[in-house]
Amino acid sequence: MENILQFAVNALSLGGVYAMLAIGIALIYSVMGFLNIAHGDLLTLCGYAMFFCIGFGLPWPLVIIVGVLAAGAASVAMEQVAFKPLRSASFDTLLLTSFALSAAIHVVLQISISARPKPVPLPSFLTGSYKLGDIVIGTGQTLSIAVALTSMVGLTYFLRRTTMGLAMQAAAQDFDTTRLMGIQANRVISSAFFIAGILAGIAGVLIIAQRGSVDPLMAMNPLIKGLIAAIIGGTGSLYGPVIGGIILGVLETIFQTVLPGEALLFRDPLVLSLLVAFLLVAPNGLTGTRVERSR
Amino acid sequence: MTVSPMLQLDQIIVRYGAIMAVQGVSCEVREGEIIVLLGANGAGKSSLLRAILGLTPVDSGRVWFQGQDVTGWRTEALVREGLTLTPEGRNVFQSLTVKENLRLGGATMAREQAVETLERMLEQFPILRERYDQLAGTLSGGEQQMLAIARSLMSSPKLLILDEPSLGLAPVIIEEVFSLLSDLRDQGTTIMLVEQNVAQSLAIADRAYLLELGRIQREGPAASFLEDLNLHEIYLGGEG
Ligand SMILES: Nc1ncnc2c1ncn2[C@@H]1O[C@H](COP(=O)(O)OP(=O)(O)O)[C@@H](O)[C@H]1O
Numbered sequence: 001m002e003n004i005l006q007f008a009v010n011a012l013s014l015g016g017v018y019a020m021l022a023i024g025i026a027l028i029y030s031v032m033g034f035l036n037i038a039h040g041d042l043l044t045l046c047g048y049a050m051f052f053c054i055g056f057g058l059p060w061p062l063v064i065i066v067g068v069l070a071a072g073a074a075s076v077a078m079e080q081v082a083f084k085p086l087r088s089a090s091f092d093t094l095l096l097t098s099f100a101l102s103a104a105i106h107v108v109l110q111i112s113i114s115a116r117p118k119p120v121p122l123p124s125f126l127t128g129s130y131k132l133g134d135i136v137i138g139t140g141q142t143l144s145i146a147v148a149l150t151s152m153v154g155l156t157y158f159l160r161r162t163t164m165g166l167a168m169q170a171a172a173q174d175f176d177t178t179r180l181m182g183i184q185a186n187r188v189i190s191s192a193f194f195i196a197g198i199l200a201g202i203a204g205v206l207i208i209a210q211r212g213s214v215d216p217l218m219a220m221n222p223l224i225k226g227l228i229a230a231i232i233g234g235t236g237s238l239y240g241p242v243i244g245g246i247i248l249g250v251l252e253t254i255f256q257t258v259l260p261g262e263a264l265l266f267r268d269p270l271v272l273s274l275l276v277a278f279l280l281v282a283p284n285g286l287t288g289t290r291v292e293r294s295r
Numbered sequence: 296m297t298v299s300p301m302l303q304l305d306q307i308i309v310r311y312g313a314i315m316a317v318q319g320v321s322c323e324v325r326e327g328e329i330i331v332l333l334g335a336n337g338a339g340k341s342s343l344l345r346a347i348l349g350l351t352p353v354d355s356g357r358v359w360f361q362g363q364d365v366t367g368w369r370t371e372a373l374v375r376e377g378l379t380l381t382p383e384g385r386n387v388f389q390s391l392t393v394k395e396n397l398r399l400g401g402a403t404m405a406r407e408q409a410v411e412t413l414e415r416m417l418e419q420f421p422i423l424r425e426r427y428d429q430l431a432g433t434l435s436g437g438e439q440q441m442l443a444i445a446r447s448l449m450s451s452p453k454l455l456i457l458d459e460p461s462l463g464l465a466p467v468i469i470e471e472v473f474s475l476l477s478d479l480r481d482q483g484t485t486i487m488l489v490e491q492n493v494a495q496s497l498a499i500a501d502r503a504y505l506l507e508l509g510r511i512q513r514e515g516p517a518a519s520f521l522e523d524l525n526l527h528e529i530y531l532g533g534e535g
Pocket residue numbers: 311314316334335336337338339340341342343
């Protein structure tokens with residue numbers, strides 16, 4: 001019984017973080033029509049922002065807020081600098097551009113800061129643990145679940161209740177008609193990138209709290225997980241990436257538990273193989289992908 | 296009294312690469328009238344409308360709206376000036392409710408004004424009140440078209456442009472759409488209508504233009520078009 005609880009906490013905390021990344025990827029995909037490979041690097045930029053804030057001696061709540069906002073701002077800046085000039089370009093062009101952008105970010109960080117990890121010591125209660133009956137549960141994991149849940153509730157509210165949120169859903173279906181509502185395309189796109197960036201920043205804080213450091217290439221693994229979660233779940237609705245993230249969290253936790261030590265290396269390849277098998281059966285993901293795009 | 300045109304197009308050209316879809320169209324819409332732009336499939340009607348609204352670039356030529364040169368303006372800005380388009384096909388936001396669709400239609404309005412306009416729309420389109428919290432994608436074709444028109448009207452446009460509003464609708468519903476447009480004109484909205492439904496659109500229109508392969512081939516009072524009984528067969532290939 002306690003094993004099941006422990007398992008659930010592990011799986012959900014992992015899944016929640018993946019879900020936040022996947023939602024951002026899916027949001028950009030549904031509004032802009034391309035997968036942003038540089039999305040993962042927002043985590044890294046959040047990490048460096050926190051690293052510098054700690055260096056300046058800022059109190060940790062401020063460190064976290066600056067880190068999350070930095071990811072949001074970096075996401076908006078990416079759009080302005082790299083994607084906006086290519087508004088009418090094809091999926092392939094934008095995908096390649098995002099690859100190039102990601103590579104450029106890595107190089108700039110490696111040259112200007114260091115290729116080696118920098119410490120980001122977050123307060124101990126983020127990495128500690130507490131006992132519930134007989135089982136030990138990580139505070140970080142509990143927090144991950146709580147934060148992921150809160151973010152999703154907030155996002156649902158935003159998407160269903162605010163004009164900008166509705167406009168974002170409308171733009172995902174038909175961008176031209178959304179503009180005919182007098183809604184500014186630029187504002188919708190910037191908002192989508194900002195929200196995706198904020199979610200990546202929140203995921204970044206949770207991931208960095210666990211590993212305690214930041215380095216230029218750290219986002220590779222989370223990015224792939226976020227992409228997988230978005231693809232398994234489908235990008236047609238908010239629920240798709242969340243379900244995808246949780247499935248991924250559950251699978252990884254299962255493999256983590258059942259694989260013998262020396263086979264743990266194969267955890268990610270196994271998860272990836274399952275993804276490929278899954279896509280053969282359901283190429284549009286669990287909840288479907290919007291294909292009726294206007295451009 | 297001289298009435299200055301609400302919309303004036305001067306030698307509009309629209310190209311898609313090597314294809315010239317609109318080849319120098321000039322026409323005007325005066326305040327308070329319904330004009331209809333007739334033309335077969337591929338004549339360039341949608342391209343012209345999209346160019347007016349800034350959704351497709353104008354290659355050359357000028358667009359004047361209320362005496363102002365608005366060529367090259369962004370769509371959003373034109374809508375705020377009081378120009379709007381109900382595009383071709385079923386373009387309601389399928390996964391949003393009727394209420395949410397209407398709310399987006401009034402996105403540019405001040406809150407009180409949006410609430411007031413919404414109430415008027417629900418009076419004018421009782422079916423939308425019945426379907427208020429339903430997803431737009433679950434409405435029938437005719438209901439979706441009504442919603443699309445009501446959504447355009449939410450921004451209280453001075454000029455409403457419609458691209459083939461009768462397309463794919465049952466004859467009874469088409470009747471309803473046309474009588475709605477004629478009511479709207481009587482209430483003071485100026486209307487530019489693109490149609491392939493010749494007889495019915497000429498019946499409500501004040502003036503008409505015929506577009507063929509990107510050029511205006513004929514223009515005049517709707518009544519003079521109606522007199523030419525063979526027009527339908529001659530110009531539109533007997534369809535619609
Ligand atoms: N996005 C586009 N790219 C290339 N050609 C187009 C595009 N849209 C329309 N066309 C072409 O322009 C011409 C006019 O099309 P359109 O304006 O849709 O006519 P209509 O609305 O009168 O049926 C057609 O030959 C059509 O194939």
